[in-house]
Amino acid sequence: MKIYNKKIFVSGIFMVILGALNLVTSIVRNDLDISAIILIIALFAFGVGALIRSASQRMMREDKLEDLDERNRFIELKSKSKSFRITQSISFVLMILLLVMGKVYGYERVIAMAAGLAFAFVISMLTEVFTYMYYESKN
Template sequence: MKIYSKSNFAIGLGLTVIGLALLGVNLWKGMTWKGICLSVLCLVLGVGVIVRSLSQHMSREDALQSKDERNQLVKLRSRGISFLWAEGFCFLFLLGSLVVRPVLGPAAVGMVTAFGVMLGAMFALELVTLLYYERKL
C-alpha cells in the first residue's frame, strides 16, 4: 500500500487516534451520547481521510481541488468576510459590555478587557497584512 498524500494520512491518523482515545475514555468513565457521537464522528472522518490518502485517484482529485483557482478565490473571500463579521461582532460585544458594566460591576471589566484586546489585535493584524501586501504588490 502506498501513501499518496502524506499530510492527509497524518490528519486521518490523528483523527482516528483521537476517536479511539475518546471511545476508550467513554468506556472507562461511562457512556454519554455526546461522547459516543464525537468518538464515532472522529473515527469515521479519520478512516475516510486515510482511505482518500491511500487512493491514487482520490489523492489526485484532492490536489486538483486545492489548486483550483475558483476554490482558492471562494476560500479567500469567505475568510475575508468572516474576519469582517468577527470584527463587527467583537465591536458590538465590546459596546454591550460597556453598557452593562455598571450593572455587572467587576465581572464586566474582564469582558471589556477581553473584547478590547481581541478587537485591538484584529485591527493590528489587519494593518500589518495591509502594509505587507501594499509593499509586495
C-alpha cells in the first residue's frame, strides 16, 4: 500500500489510536456510556476514512486541486480574519466586564484575570499592526 498524502495518513493514524485509547480507557474505568461510544465510533470512522483517503491517488489529486483553488483560499482567509476580529472583540468585552466586576466587588483575582485578557488583547493588536506593515511593505 502506497501512501500518497502523508499528512492525512498521520492524522488518520492519530485518530484511530485516539479512538483505541479512548475505548481501552472507558473499558478499564467501566464508564462506557453513550457519549463515549459516539466519540469512539466517530474517531474510528474519521480515522479509517483518512487512512483510505491517504492511500488513494485519485483522492490525493482532488485534495491538491481543492487546496489550490483560489475561491477556497479566499474563503479560508476571510473566515480566519473574521474569527480573529470576533476573538478580539470577545476578549475586549470580557476584559471590560472583569475589570468592572473586580472593581465593584473588590476581587483582586478577577482584576488579575482582566489584566491577562488585556495582555492578550494588546498582543493581538500588535500582531495585527505588524502583519499589516509586513504585507504592506511586500507590495
